[in-house]
Amino acid sequence: MSDLRQVCVFFFILSIPFLLGYLVNWGVYHWINLRRRTATPGKQVPPDLPVIFPVLGHTVQFLFDGTAFVKNATTYWGQLTCVRISLLFNGIYLFQEPEAVAAIWRHPFLSSPIFIYTVGLRYLFGMKEKAIETYAADDSGPYRRPHWKSNVAPHNRVDFLTHESLMHGLSGPGLAPTFQRFQAVLGREVERLPIQNQWVEMPDLLQFFRNHVGRAVLTSLFGSALPDTNPTFMDNLWKFDAATPWLAKRVSRLIYPEGYRVRDQLLGQIQSWYRYAREHFDQSLLFADGDGDPFWGSGMMRERQKFILKIDNQDDASLASTDLGLILSDTVCRTSTSDFSVSMEKLLRKDLLQSVYAETLRLYVQSYVTRCSPHEPVEVANWYLPQNEVSMVSSYVAHMNDAIWNTHNGAHPATRFWADRFLIDANDASSGPLRPDPENTKRDSKGKSPCEPRFSLQGLEGSWIPYGGGFGACPGRLLAKRIILFTCALFVTQFEIDVKTRDFTMDSSGFGLGTQKPKEKIVFAIRRRESKT
Structure with missing residues (x-):
């Protein structure tokens, strides 16, 4: 009994420094937040969110209960705030005040996503450390003119080169031909569907769209040779998509070998595609649009083969990791043609359709946007972000902010879909x-x-952020919007769809990685509309 008492006394004495530190941190945390409610709070670094165990910090809550943790951590007295959380030996500054988020988008030193690139390439897409070193060393920024304190060689400016290529291919000259190819491919997919004017019941609505819309996106950007020469590529891609929450949490290969196995298969298939395309591509095979071709898919992909392989420490294996990330983000989001035609300009002017689109992204996109200033501390609204520290914005927290969003006197809370919210x-x-x-x-x-x-969308610069914001906003947002609206118009016009599964829940296990998906399979019935003569 005395031994047990001695053990208890020992652990009590050992815990005193931790408890005192915790209480002091809480005092500082409250003092800073209360001071900010005064008329002239001044600029300051966001306070540390108190933690009992300094080394472990908030790692477990952040990784395994991110939805609740991030929202609670960035809320003070019912208002969104900014705070620093501890993750093992590092910290991340969570910025959620709408004014601070909008300030991040406007600041020229906070336009680079290179930090999250390196994290994703390392843990999600399997890039080797030697290749990642070049990404991590690039502090030149995403602009054409490098930061004046940077000494990165022009051919190693991976941030700028990648951003420039994506903007050119997804938002600039490549946008129109890529979207036209998507329309043609999806039109042919729809025509070939074995669905007539009799109801056909199908087991999984998500998989139905993945199989047809996903393949159309993949083909329009990466060419038909990739799926044609790798028949299991699409199935592997969906398996990998399901594995990404576990890979993002850095679960060991020993514990979750299936996720690593399917990733390795995809990387091998992509490198096999490189060899096949290099052997068979010829400039004479370019499509009439001057951008597409059957082997590389688009001018953007041909260009990536040139500039990325000139970067130090890069080879086919590292390029496959970056392309896997591009394929996953573009395919999983989001003159033979079908008889269906639609004016995208007219669709883009439909106010209710635009509102439904914006509300859908507001409700279901759960992504993190990270920024870092490697050369100097920066002002972010009424806060400071220290030099070389990582800031992070959660779209989920911004999109669920009841203090900002109109709920029409509580009739349409931020957690529920309301088609007219943006009208x-x-x-x-x-x-x-x-x-x-x-x-x-x-x-x-x-x-x-x-x-x-x-x-x-006026006044929502820091609140509606499914694609991030500012110079570093997602380069594919214009293409994604056209794909989403066209797909909806095509299927509504060509088919009747009856959703059988009415009660289902959305899956947040991939919180921070993109868009929610339904947990259960959604059974539906579909039939082709009779053509009017």
């Missing part, structure tokens, strides 16, 4: 995405009928 009615001061405010009651109905609601 402003000139005759209704309580409409629009923002909570009604005297300063937001002015209605600009320019170009619209006074009674016609209009779509608006």
